[in-house]
Amino acid sequence: MVLIKSIxxxxxxxxxxxxxxxxxxxxxxxxxxxxFWIKNxxxxxxxxxxxxxxxxxxxxxxxxxxxxxxxxxxxxxxxxNLTTTPSVQMAVISENCIGxxxxxxxxxxxxxxxxxxxxxxxxxxxxxxxxxxYSIEKKIFKNLKEIxxxxxxxxxxxxxxxxxxxxxxxxxxxxFIKKRKFKIVVDGINSSGGIYVPLLLEKLGVDVIKxxxxxxxxxxxxxxxxxxxxSELSKLVVSEKADLGIAVDPDVDRLVFVCEDGSFFGxxxxxxxxxxxxxxxxxxxxxxNLSSSNALKDITILNGGNHFYSPxxxxxxxxxxxxxxxxxxxEGSGGVIFPDLHYGRDALxxxxxxxxxxxxxxxxxxxxxxxxxKYYMLKEKITVSKDFNLxxxxxxxxxFFNDISNIIFIDGVRINxxxxxxxxxxxxxxEPIIRIISESSSEEKxxxxxxxxxxxxxxx
Numbered sequence: 092m093v094l095i096k097s098i099x100x101x102x103x104x105x106x107x108x109x110x111x112x113x114x115x116x117x118x119x120x121x122x123x124x125x126x127f128w129i130k131n132x133x134x135x136x137x138x139x140x141x142x143x144x145x146x147x148x149x150x151x152x153x154x155x156x157x158x159x160x161x162x163x164x165x166x167x168x169x170x171x172n173l174t175t176t177p178s179v180q181m182a183v184i185s186e187n188c189i190g191x192x193x194x195x196x197x198x199x200x201x202x203x204x205x206x207x208x209x210x211x212x213x214x215x216x217x218x219x220x221x222x223x224x225y226s227i228e229k230k231i232f233k234n235l236k237e238i239x240x241x242x243x244x245x246x247x248x249x250x251x252x253x254x255x256x257x258x259x260x261x262x263x264x265x266x267f268i269k270k271r272k273f274k275i276v277v278d279g280i281n282s283s284g285g286i287y288v289p290l291l292l293e294k295l296g297v298d299v300i301k302x303x304x305x306x307x308x309x310x311x312x313x314x315x316x317x318x319x320x321x322s323e324l325s326k327l328v329v330s331e332k333a334d335l336g337i338a339v340d341p342d343v344d345r346l347v348f349v350c351e352d353g354s355f356f357g358x359x360x361x362x363x364x365x366x367x368x369x370x371x372x373x374x375x376x377x378x379x380n381l382s383s384s385n386a387l388k389d390i391t392i393l394n395g396g397n398h399f400y401s402p403x404x405x406x407x408x409x410x411x412x413x414x415x416x417x418x419x420x421x422e423g424s425g426g427v428i429f430p431d432l433h434y435g436r437d438a439l440x441x442x443x444x445x446x447x448x449x450x451x452x453x454x455x456x457x458x459x460x461x462x463x464x465k466y467y468m469l470k471e472k473i474t475v476s477k478d479f480n481l482x483x484x485x486x487x488x489x490x491f492f493n494d495i496s497n498i499i500f501i502d503g504v505r506i507n508x509x510x511x512x513x514x515x516x517x518x519x520x521x522e523p524i525i526r527i528i529s530e531s532s533s534e535e536k537x538x539x540x541x542x543x544x545x546x547x548x549x550x551x
Contacts, residue, residue: 092104092110097521098215098217098221098404099520099521100207102197103204103205118153118206119160120232121206122160124225124229125192126232127231127232128232132210137189138189139168141170142154142157142192143174143182143191143193143194148201154170158244165241166242172248175344175439176343177440178249179213180209181252183211184433186247190211194206194207195207195341195342197341198315198340201309201310205521208221218407250286250290256432257432262369264447264451265295268297268446270450273295274331275334276324276327277299278303278316278323278339281303281305281309282306282314282341288439314340315340316340317347321336325354332351335348337442343438344405344426345425346427356456358423359384359466360460362420364445366419367463369429374394374396379401380502381515383422390464399415409428417430467532468528470529471527471545472522481516488547491543491544492543503517503518504517511531511532512529514528
């Protein structure tokens with residue numbers, strides 16, 4: 092059984108016997124620890140926390156535990172129930188709460204679940220905040236007294252509020268989208284996206300074809316929205332003669348597209364395409380993490396802005412976006428961050444922005460992809476023990492490769508080459524693995540970088 096605590100929150104495997112991993116005890120301890128931390132962090136009289144869950148089978152039980160723990164600790168609960176992570180983030184602000192907890196393991200396999208902790212800004216905890224949270228000893232936060240039954244739970248359906256907020260943005264061209272009369276296939280991965288995405292699209296006048304949209308948590312495929320997991324979506328787009336396909340992860344903070352011919356638009360190009368749209372009429376800076384394509388940098392510089400790289404993790408991207416006053420940012424895994432709505436990855440606003448771009452340009456999805464910079468990215472992962480030391484590899488990496496332009500050590504190691512290629516090696520925040528991502532002008536070059544890294548890691 093696995094339990095991982097990181098800047099992304101707490102994630103673990105679920106055991107039918109409730110032993111180890113993300114057990115009831117681990118959930119209770121984590122919520123008590125978070126409650127102790129957030130009350131001391133802000134020292135506010137306000138005593139409301141937003142909670143919600145994605146569609147995972149274990150989500151209802153975990154959400155009930157979370158709610159009961161908070162109420163017993165004299166915290167008032169705003170319960171969004173089945174919802175999305177970005178909805179919980181927005182509700183922290185709109186409902187004037189001191190924090191939020193989303194029950195989700197994001198893209199992890201079906202036997203996982205987790206707790207995503209939010210600060211009073213409705214954002215993921217910064218590294219400093221998460222370090223402070225996890226450093227609290229159990230004996231300290233266990234001193235929290237279950238002192239009152241006067242607190243309450245208030246249920247709130249946030250779908251209409253979230254979607255109406257998106258439709259009010261001037262960047263969303265509702266009339267143009269409605270004129271296009273899109274036909275779109277939506278893969279909701281049997282979770283929250285099966286409710287939220289069709290609702291948004293229907294308000295935009297889209298003819299929606301639903302695939303895996305019953306939010307019962309029985310995932311029809313691996314929940315990570317990668318091409319190998321989306322073959323059914325690709326086939327249905329072609330057979331239905333749809334304009335495009337949309338896939339999200341279980342908590343709707345990652346977004347990928349399928350072109351009208353069944354080919355994959357590419358998760359990396361979600362943020363690249365939307366940036367190209369936004370930067371065409373407003374100037375500004377962009378931010379993405381080190382594992383994201385150089386294409387966003389190319390687009391930004393071409394449009395007169397500056398581009399910056401952050402460590403992997405939504406909180407890291409958001410922190411740098413604020414520092415650099417970026418108008419747009421995200422993660423190459425399909426995570427769109429548009430601060431005019433809120434500082435969090437949000438597939439729903441990403442969909443509306445992408446459709447606005449397609450509508451204004453009056454082009455097909457595949458034609459849009461052809462306009463963007465061409466790179467080939469490959470991703471690999473290696474399972475390792477928790478004691479594996481990546482620092483040794485990092486210290487020796489300059490001896491393993493030739494033609495190095497520079498090396499960035501802020502998150503694992505990213506090696507940039509003079510041939511406008513790179514490879515990023517880092518420990519995952521959410522799984523016991525090493526992630527290796529490589530990008531180059533050709534698939535052959537990207538594959539060679541991956542193989543060279545794996546060879547050197549195995550030698551170590």
